[in-house]
Amino acid sequence: MYGNEGSSDKKSLKAAFDRTVYQVVGHGKRNVGVLQQAFSGIDGELDSDMYGMGPSLEAFEANMAGVLGKASAVFFPSGTMAQQIALRIWCDRKGTKRVAYHPLCHLEIHEEDGLKELHGIEPILLADKDRLIGLEDVQQLGEDVSCLLLELPQREIGGQLPPFEELVAISEFCREKDIKLHLDGARLFEVLPYYQKTAAEVCVLFDSVYISFYKGIGGIAGAILAGEPEFTKASKVWKRRHGGDLISLYPYYLSADYYYEQRVGKMDLYYRQAQELAEWYNRCHQMKTVPAVPVSNMFHVHADVPKERLEHSLVEVYRETGVGLTAVLKEKADGGCSFEVSLGDRYGEVPKDRMQLTFELLDQKLRGESL
Amino acid sequence: MYGNEGSSDKKSLKAAFDRTVYQVVGHGKRNVGVLQQAFSGIDGELDSDMYGMGPSLEAFEANMAGVLGKASAVFFPSGTMAQQIALRIWCDRKGTKRVAYHPLCHLEIHEEDGLKELHGIEPILLADKDRLIGLEDVQQLGEDVSCLLLELPQREIGGQLPPFEELVAISEFCREKDIKLHLDGARLFEVLPYYQKTAAEVCVLFDSVYISFYKGIGGIAGAILAGEPEFTKASKVWKRRHGGDLISLYPYYLSADYYYEQRVGKMDLYYRQAQELAEWYNRCHQMKTVPAVPVSNMFHVHADVPKERLEHSLVEVYRETGVGLTAVLKEKADGGCSFEVSLGDRYGEVPKDRMQLTFELLDQKLRGESL
Numbered sequence: 001m002y003g004n005e006g007s008s009d010k011k012s013l014k015a016a017f018d019r020t021v022y023q024v025v026g027h028g029k030r031n032v033g034v035l036q037q038a039f040s041g042i043d044g045e046l047d048s049d050m051y052g053m054g055p056s057l058e059a060f061e062a063n064m065a066g067v068l069g070k071a072s073a074v075f076f077p078s079g080t081m082a083q084q085i086a087l088r089i090w091c092d093r094k095g096t097k098r099v100a101y102h103p104l105c106h107l108e109i110h111e112e113d114g115l116k117e118l119h120g121i122e123p124i125l126l127a128d129k130d131r132l133i134g135l136e137d138v139q140q141l142g143e144d145v146s147c148l149l150l151e152l153p154q155r156e157i158g159g160q161l162p163p164f165e166e167l168v169a170i171s172e173f174c175r176e177k178d179i180k181l182h183l184d185g186a187r188l189f190e191v192l193p194y195y196q197k198t199a200a201e202v203c204v205l206f207d208s209v210y211i212s213f214y215k216g217i218g219g220i221a222g223a224i225l226a227g228e229p230e231f232t233k234a235s236k237v238w239k240r241r242h243g244g245d246l247i248s249l250y251p252y253y254l255s256a257d258y259y260y261e262q263r264v265g266k267m268d269l270y271y272r273q274a275q276e277l278a279e280w281y282n283r284c285h286q287m288k289t290v291p292a293v294p295v296s297n298m299f300h301v302h303a304d305v306p307k308e309r310l311e312h313s314l315v316e317v318y319r320e321t322g323v324g325l326t327a328v329l330k331e332k333a334d335g336g337c338s339f340e341v342s343l344g345d346r347y348g349e350v351p352k353d354r355m356q357l358t359f360e361l362l363d364q365k366l367r368g369e370s371l
Numbered sequence: 372m373y374g375n376e377g378s379s380d381k382k383s384l385k386a387a388f389d390r391t392v393y394q395v396v397g398h399g400k401r402n403v404g405v406l407q408q409a410f411s412g413i414d415g416e417l418d419s420d421m422y423g424m425g426p427s428l429e430a431f432e433a434n435m436a437g438v439l440g441k442a443s444a445v446f447f448p449s450g451t452m453a454q455q456i457a458l459r460i461w462c463d464r465k466g467t468k469r470v471a472y473h474p475l476c477h478l479e480i481h482e483e484d485g486l487k488e489l490h491g492i493e494p495i496l497l498a499d500k501d502r503l504i505g506l507e508d509v510q511q512l513g514e515d516v517s518c519l520l521l522e523l524p525q526r527e528i529g530g531q532l533p534p535f536e537e538l539v540a541i542s543e544f545c546r547e548k549d550i551k552l553h554l555d556g557a558r559l560f561e562v563l564p565y566y567q568k569t570a571a572e573v574c575v576l577f578d579s580v581y582i583s584f585y586k587g588i589g590g591i592a593g594a595i596l597a598g599e600p601e602f603t604k605a606s607k608v609w610k611r612r613h614g615g616d617l618i619s620l621y622p623y624y625l626s627a628d629y630y631y632e633q634r635v636g637k638m639d640l641y642y643r644q645a646q647e648l649a650e651w652y653n654r655c656h657q658m659k660t661v662p663a664v665p666v667s668n669m670f671h672v673h674a675d676v677p678k679e680r681l682e683h684s685l686v687e688v689y690r691e692t693g694v695g696l697t698a699v700l701k702e703k704a705d706g707g708c709s710f711e712v713s714l715g716d717r718y719g720e721v722p723k724d725r726m727q728l729t730f731e732l733l734d735q736k737l738r739g740e741s742l
Contacts, residue, residue, distance in 0.1 A: 033415030035406075035622055044404030048591075077448055081614025114612030118489045214618055220419075221617045241485030242613050243452025246592045247585055251406055251622030 013327060016315040020324035022354060024277060027218035027263075027344035035220055038255035048248045052236060060253050061224070068209050069200025070226035074235050075253045077244050079186055079212050080111050082225040083149070085238040086208045088119045089231060090147035090180040100124040100141055101149040102133055104156035106184065118242075132160050135169045143177050151184035152202070153191050158290035158300035158340075164195050171205035181205065186212040190296040193268040207231075213256035216270065216297055217263050218344060222252035263345075270297035270343040277343065280359045285366040289341075297343040301326075305369045307337035313365040323350060323358040335371045384698060387686040391695035393725060395648060398589040398634075398715035406591055409626035419619045423607060431624050432595070439580050440571025441597035445606050446624045448615050450557055450583050451482050453596040454520070456609040457579045459490045460602060461518035461551040471495040471512055472520040473504055475527035477555065489613075503531050506540050514548050522555035523573070524562050529661035529671035529711075535566050542576035552576065557583040561667040564639040578602075584627035587641065587668055588634050589715060593623035634716075641668035641714040648714065651730045656737040660712075668714040672697075676740045678708035684736040694721060694729040706742045 017023065028034075049057035057075060065073035076082040084107065091097045099115075101107065103125040107115050115121045124145065127133040132154055141148065150170070153159035162170075174181045183206040188199060195202060203209045208227040213219035225235055239245045274294040281287050286304045303310050307329050318324050326339040388394065399405075420428035428446060436444035447453040455478065462468045470486075472478065474496040478486050486492045495516065498504040503525055512519065521541070524530035533541075545552045554577040559570060566573060574580045579598040584590035596606055610616045645665040652658050657675045674681050678700050689695050697710040 029416075030419040030421070030619065031415060032410065032413050032417045032419070032621065032625070034419070036410055036413075036415050039403065039407055039410070042403050042407075044402060044407050045400075046403045048401040048403070048405070050401070076614070078614040078617050080611070080616070084614065111614075112608050112611045114614065117612055220622060221619045237483050240451070240483045241488055242615075243447070243449040243455065243482075243485065244614060245451070246449050248401065248592045250403065251591060254403070 013311045013315060013329060016318045017324040017327035020318050021322040022350040023324040023346050024350055024355070025326065025341055025343065026346055028346060034218075035251065035255060038220075038258040042254060048250050049253075051247055052239070052245050052249075056250065057253055060257050063257075064211070064224045065226055067199050068203045068211070068224070068226045069198075070203060070209060070228070072229040072232040073224050073226040074232045074239065075249060075256075076223045076225055076239060077221065077246065077249060077252060079106070079184075079210055079223040080114065081239065081242050081244045082210045082223045082235070083107060083182070083184060084111070084115050084119060085235050085242065086182050086210065086225060086227075087115060087121055087147050087149065088238060089234045090182065090208070091119070091121055093180075094146040094178070096144050096146045097121045098124060098145050099147045099149060100126050100138075100145050102127055102151060102154060103129045104154070105149060105151060106155075106186070107149070109156070130157055132157070132162050134162065135166050135173065138170050138173055141177065141179060143179070145179050147180040147182050148174055149182045149184055150206075151186070153187055153296045153298070155187065155298070159187065159190075159294065159296045159298035160291050161191055161194060161295045164197065167202075167205055180207040182207065183209040185209055187215050187296060187298065189264055189267050190216040190270065190298065193271040194295040213252070213260065215342070216267060216344065217256065217259050219256040219259040220252055222249070222256050266345075267297065269348075273297075273347045274299060274341070274343045277341065277347065280355065284359060284363045286369055287366065299341055300338055301341060302332070302336060302338045303366075304336045304371050305366060306335060306371065307331045309369055310337055313362065313369070316365065317358060317361050320361060321354055321358045323354050325358070325362075384682045384686060384700060387689045388695040388698040391689050392693040393721040394695040394717050395721055395726070396697065396712055396714065397717055399717060405589075406622065406626060409591075409629040413625060419621050420624075422618055423610070423616050423620075427621065428624055431628050434628075435582070435595045436597055438570050439574045439582070439595070439597045440569075441574060441580060441599070443600040443603040444595050444597040445603045445610065446620060446627075447594045447596055447610060448592065448617065448620060448623060450477070450555075450581055450594040451485065452610065452613050452615045453581045453594045453606070454478060454553070454555060455482070455486050455490060456606050456613065457553050457581065457596060457598075458486060458492055458518050458520065459609060460605045461553065461579070462490070462492055464551075465517040465549070467515050467517045468492045469495060469516050470518045470520060471497050471509075471516050473498055473522060473525060474500045475525070476520060476522060477526075477557070478520070480527070501528060503528070503533050505533065506537050506544065509541050509544055512548065512550060514550070516550050518551040518553050519545055520553045520555055521577075522557070524558055524667045524669070526558065526669070530558065530561075530665065530667045530669035531662050532562055532565060532666045535568065538573075538576055551578040553578065554580040556580055558586050558667060558669065560635055560638050561587040561641065561669065564642040565666040584623070584631065586713070587638060587715070588627065588630050590627040590630040591623055593620070593627050637716075638668065640719075644668075644718045645670060645712070645714045648712065648718065651726065655730060655734045657740055658737065670712055671709055672712060673703070673707060673709045674737075675707045675742050676737060677706060677742065678702045680740055681708055684733065684740070687736065688729060688732045691732060692725055692729045694725050696729070696733075
């Protein structure tokens with residue numbers, strides 16, 4: 001939902017955001033410095049990987065397999081590629097080109113229907129757009145479904161999570177019905193503090209797992225797909241078919257490794273900061289967060305104010321305080337607007353008095369506003 | 372044909388090659404230093420591209436479109452992805468999922484049948500494995516073919532080229548028959564000195580063009596697909612479907628830009644050096660090059676000696692001279708063996724007396740050998 005649509009409104013808000021001294025979201029600018037920093041300490045003599053092979057790549061894959069508690073892991077240039085391939089393998093295994101996922105699944109709304117156009121796979125959309133998939137939804141699936149994809153947290157509804165016990169029950173049901181369970185774990189590390197589980201303790205419920213390196217980890221790009229060796233071996237064949245078996249992927253996996261080591265230990269901090277920031281928003285007139293209490297480093301803010309009005313107020317607040325809250329707003333069907341918040345390294349840099357001033361000013365401006 | 376199969380023979384030859392002081396092929400080691408060098412002069416504040424958009428990416432694409440004489444160009448992570456997509460677009464345009472290409476086309480032998488498995492496209496193999504596609508082969512095509520792919524030079528047979536006049540005739544025939552002509556120009560810049568043409572003068576014969584940045588250009592990875600705006604616009608949709616629309620591709624296109632500027636002007640030098648090196652091989656007992664006189668920076672060497680024997684001799688020559696000729700040998704059905712040679716920056720670093728010594732020694736060792 002938060003795509004890269006261009007508009008002059010968005011640009012002026014983004015311009016004001018970019019001019020602020022402090023920004024409460026993210027890790028910092030996505031610029032060439034991110035790559036230069038990751039590679040500044042790496043020996044230039046280190047050999048490139050070659051078409052998916054090579055010691056440095058295989059060491060990274062083995063490390064990630066261990067973290068996820070899976071026997072094998074393969075690095076992919078993108079999650080789009082990794083997840084389509086995972087579902088294709090499970091469909092071929094069962095002989096049924098039907099899978100199930102949430103209506104706001106990445107594959108359904110951000111991938112130009114690659115799953116259907118390239119793989120001929122038909123998705124069943126489970127649950128409503130504005131709520132999580134629950135055990136009851138899953139229990140309606142028949143055995144003619146190859147795979148159920150669950151996204152933890154469900155990003156497009158603010159990053160919500162089911163109780164861990166419900167995950168366990170869903171996993172058990174799927175095993176009974178011979179439905180493979182795939183984890184869209186783009187933000188898996190971000191939910192571990194809430195679940196109070198290790199990555200492996202979550203992943204054991206799933207037959208295959210995808211994780212990303214440019215959300216909470218803040219790398220440049222890239223993904224890991226993990227599972228049994230037979231599964232990952234098949235995924236490499238499909239990776240080549242998709243054109244993802246590049247001669248060199250080291251710009252991505254070496255930087256992924258670097259930022260993983262830097263940030264995987266900070267997920268609990270980001271989670272607590274997200275809860276703190278959500279409280280600021282929830283004390284503001286016309287604003288509320290979804291979820292009300294975040295369960296990861298992310299949440300959505302919904303405002304009962306037209307997009308243009310909130311943008312106008314935000315631009316003023318950014319100018320007066322030097323604190324940037326968001327660079328993008330999204331119009332809602334009810335006339336209000338919303339935006340996504342993801343916490344990273346920058347939140348800790350904002351002085352508390354500036355935060356207070358920012359939300360006081362914003363609250364004042366919104367007191368006179370309504371739909 | 373020169374894939375990444377592992378064998379202990381190959382490894383010991385490769386180990387001996389890696390220990391040599393001078394190496395007659397390539398630009399140098401594919402290691403992290405290649406990336407570090409390309410980025411050492413780039414401002415860290417330069418913004419990343421975002422999902423296929425952004426000023427630095429669009430400037431590079433516009434520059435390449437200009438070089439190729441096409442209205443539009445799109446950067447892809449791989450040629451595998453770019454070329455499947457080009458053929459898919461032409462098939463959809465005509466409503467016929469049939470294309471024609473050489474039996475040793477990259478899509479036929481190196482891509483795990485992605486074209487068939489993902490796109491359901493049926494290829495017609497034109498010409499024999501050991502010769503170029505000629506006008507007569509093309510004239511046998513019916514109108515139920517959407518696209519003909521020509522690779523210049525035809526890599527798997529040593530990098531051979533048709534006369535330019537024959538290319539013109541093939542292009543005219545295809546236009547008459549409403550068959551789109553696609554250029555696999557992985558090594559396009561490398562053949563321009565032989566043709567004495569600009570890239571645009573070659574590309575005008577083709578409806579769509581792919582070029583690569585890690586052959587003669589020596590970049591890290593990546594490709595450009597160029598054509599009319601309607602074509603490239605469709606290619607971006609398919610790029611997203613394939614999982615190639617990464618949030619950040621700058622590690623590839625910024626380094627492609629850097630090495631393109633460094634090396635595009637050296638193609639004539641590499642071409643003349645390839646001719647010189649081929650003469651050395653052709654004066655050796657049991658050895659001959661294909662083509663006999665190279666038409667680009669590459670050729671193949673065929674030896675009437677079993678692979679194990681030639682490897683043994685080469686390892687000795689490398690040790691005695693410090694000059695490495697090839698890291699890989701390939702067994703042939705006739706009992707002999709062959710290898711690929713691609714000239715780059717390293718050839719000019721080899722002292723002439725060392726070259727002479729190397730080939731004298733190799734010739735001596737091969738005088739006693741035969742099949």
